[in-house]
């Protein structure tokens with residue numbers, strides 16, 4: 001173990017989480033029962049039975065639900081639909097690096113608000129709004145944030161929903177990890193607080209399989225039609241076959257069982273991460289308690305250069321993600337994202353111990 005390569009970069013589900021046999025059964029059932037529809041082109045909003053399922057679960061109008069080729073593609077369409085070059089977009093800092101890329105590609109001037117244990121700095125945001133800045137969009141991951149693992153507190157959710165209503169910006173609420181809660185109670189989504197201001201994005205990537213590429217958006221009425229039109233003009237429709245497999249899986253009651261399985265698989269990995277941090281990183285890094293999702297973010301207490309950290313880790317057979325990629329306005333040198341789901345508890349313990357020695361050696 002001590003010499004094998006450990007990748008602390010893998011924010012993906014492990015292969016053992018995939019419900020392969022059940023997906024085979026679903027694929028066969030779909031072809032038996034609905035082949036003519038799932039093998040054909042379809043409407044861009046997505047496979048109707050899946051949209052009905054999401055509508056029942058969320059209470060959203062099915063016409064406002066658009067199922068896409070993963071949720072990231074829908075994020076990209078939302079950004080291209082709403083952002084004009086030079087427009088201001090707010091994000092949490094750190095945030096999901098791919099979203100930063102697609103927002104910038106749409107021409108956004110991205111402004112980050114530092115993330116605390118209970119969510120982004122709402123005071124700083126309100127100050128800028130009061131001074132007259134007018135963002136078009138605020139991108140947030142309120143539940144088990146990527147990359148930090150934090151959950152936005154109830155009060156901040158309420159305040160952000162209120163600010164969006166008052167100052168007229170859209171909230172892009174990304175919740176792919178929401179159902180992977182290993183402890184504690186759910187908090188209300190931003191969408192439930194301000195459905196007319198929030199585009200909620202979710203995904204089956206982390207719940208069933210990312211290879212299916214099935215995710216969805218719930219959009220306010222004034223945006224749904226445009227979003228569906230953009231989707232149609234971009235790819236006609238996302239795969240009905242894959243969406244039908246997901247619908248079949250859910251209708252058979254297998255998603256609930258899958259979630260229970262995933263929690264049993266991931267909870268000990270999160271616990272191993274927290275224990276290893278306590279054992280090896282106290283005094284050299286800070287982190288927040290994490291209760292779900294895929295990630296835990298740590299910040300080193302002493303200044304390091306990201307290039308030095310990545311290089312020293314590499315020499316210790318440890319691959320890290322460059323923390324700078326998650327920060328919209330620079331910084332992030334001493335930020336390390338620990339994805340714990342695709343590593344065994346032994347790999348996590350060894351990886352964290354190795355990271356601690358690397359950091360201590362760099363401090364000299």
Ligand SMILES: Cc1ncc(COP(=O)(O)O)c(C=O)c1O
Nearest residue numbers: 070071072096146174203205215
């Ligand atoms: C916060 C966040 N949003 C979106 C995605 C992409 O999801 P999808 O596979 O549905 O495109 C990811 C994947 O890691 C993610 O972490």
